Amino acid sequence: MTRRTHWPEHEDSGGPDSSRAGTGPPRTSHFSRPRGAEGKGEGAPQEPQDPAERARAICLRLLTGTARTRQQLAEALSKREVPEDVAEEVLSRFEEVGLIDDAAFADAWVESRHHSRGLARRALARELRTKGVDSALVEEAIGQLDADQEAETARALVDRKLRSTRGLDREKRIRRLAGMLARKGYGEGLALRVVRQALEDEGEDPEELEQHLPDH
Structure with a gap:
């Protein structure tokens, strides 16, 4: 498993699970926080007027x-009407110094959300x-999970829910x-195999189960 980086997740805001504490790319190295970046609350400095400073x-x-991800930040800058060329320059600089790393983001997201x-x-x-x-980074990240690991996780999910289904018809x-x-x-196919095995382990008759399994 590569790049086992753990970052806090806030799903609504775009990062991996908050329950998995850890560290991600440095957030402030190579850049000092621009004046005015603290917000527009009462008494706070005004947001920088220079487009690049404002973007940073x-x-x-x-x-x-x-x-x-880079796209999430690009969308945020676009909504704030930062000129596209300025946004591209700032985002590229952030990638150079490691403040944006889509590959590490994808790896951490897969590990966190799967577990x-x-x-x-x-x-x-x-x-x-x-x-x-990017699709290539997505494929690389989900490659952390193999078929056996997926099957094990699926079985664990079924085992946790199995008790709540007792009393229902087969x-x-x-x-x-x-x-x-x-x-x-x-x-x-995987879902039905896992469910069938779980019910058999619980004592269900395999032949009777077969009659209730949909064709797939």
Whole structure:
């Protein structure tokens, strides 16, 4: 497993799980916080008027406490009407000094979200693409997870939910457990295999289970 970097996640703000404490790329090296980057509250300095200084202040503020992808920062600068050429220059400089690292972001995101939420590779890839991570970096990051690890995680998810389905008829249990895995990005074939094995281990008759499993 490469680049096992752990960053705090704040899902709404774009970084990996807050429950997994750690460190990410340095947030302030090579740049001093520009004057006026503290906000516009009462008595606070005004935001810098120079577009580059303003762009740096915005990026540093957004990177405080969580990692961001280059696209997330670019979108934030665009909303603040920072000229595109200025934004590109500032973002490229931030990448040079390690304040933006989409590869490390993707690795940390996969590790964190798989362990904390049990998400499969397909769901993780979808999340990373929505954050603007390049497809090649996405594939490299989700490559941390192999088929065996996905199957183990799927089984752990089913085991945690199994008790709450007791008392339901067999078909409904299968549908509920497999549906839970599908929502986390697991393919139908894997989901049904894992559910079947879990129910067999619980004492269900394999032949009777076969009659209730959908074709796939």
